Amino acid sequence: MALVHIGVGSNINKEVNVANALQDLDIMFDNCRVSSIFESAAVNCTGDNYYNLVVEFTTSLSITALMQCLKDLEITHGRKATDRRYAPRTLDLDLLLFDNVIQSESPVLPRPEILYHAFVLWPLAELAPDLCHPESGMTMAALWRDFDKSTQVLALAQWQWPAITELV
Numbered sequence: 001m002a003l004v005h006i007g008v009g010s011n012i013n014k015e016v017n018v019a020n021a022l023q024d025l026d027i028m029f030d031n032c033r034v035s036s037i038f039e040s041a042a043v044n045c046t047g048d049n050y051y052n053l054v055v056e057f058t059t060s061l062s063i064t065a066l067m068q069c070l071k072d073l074e075i076t077h078g079r080k081a082t083d084r085r086y087a088p089r090t091l092d093l094d095l096l097l098f099d100n101v102i103q104s105e106s107p108v109l110p111r112p113e114i115l116y117h118a119f120v121l122w123p124l125a126e127l128a129p130d131l132c133h134p135e136s137g138m139t140m141a142a143l144w145r146d147f148d149k150s151t152q153v154l155a156l157a158q159w160q161w162p163a164i165t166e167l168v
Contacts, residue, residue, distance in 0.1 A: 001058040009092040011050040029057035035123035039157040047088035052119035118152040
């Protein structure tokens with residue numbers, strides 16, 4: 001079983017889309033844990049603010065099978081294959097970490113955004129503070145501690161998934 005971390009984002013009907021995605025992920029995968037939900041301005045695109053969070057779970061799927069599963073889930077929740085890369089999203093599911101796998105081919109692992117987007121690193125550090133980044137060897141808590149927080153505005157969202165209220 002692989003320990004997996006995925007980033008979840010939405011800026012279209014975000015409470016509904018995030019809630020539905022979390023319900024589906026909990027049904028599909030074992031030992032799901034969810035970070036707090038954070039709100040940030042859209043990065044590299046226009047549109048409403050995003051909700052972002054990280055989900056951790058275990059799976060026996062291969063990376064390829066997991067990526068297809070995540071893509072299918074995005075489509076189920078209204079994402080279209082024709083959507084522009086930096087367009088508003090009903091649901092965005094990004095594989096951040098798959099155990100300690102390091103690979104440069106698609107999907108690149110660990111996902112580079114971990115190190116430079118607060119909306120990825122903060123929820124990851126909250127959920128798995130002692131988890132080590134496969135390349136740097138630093139814990140997520142240490143990476144977040146050293147992150148330049150003055151460059152990106154990020155805050156806890158007013159709406160939180162009921163299963164995570166004990167983390168907030």
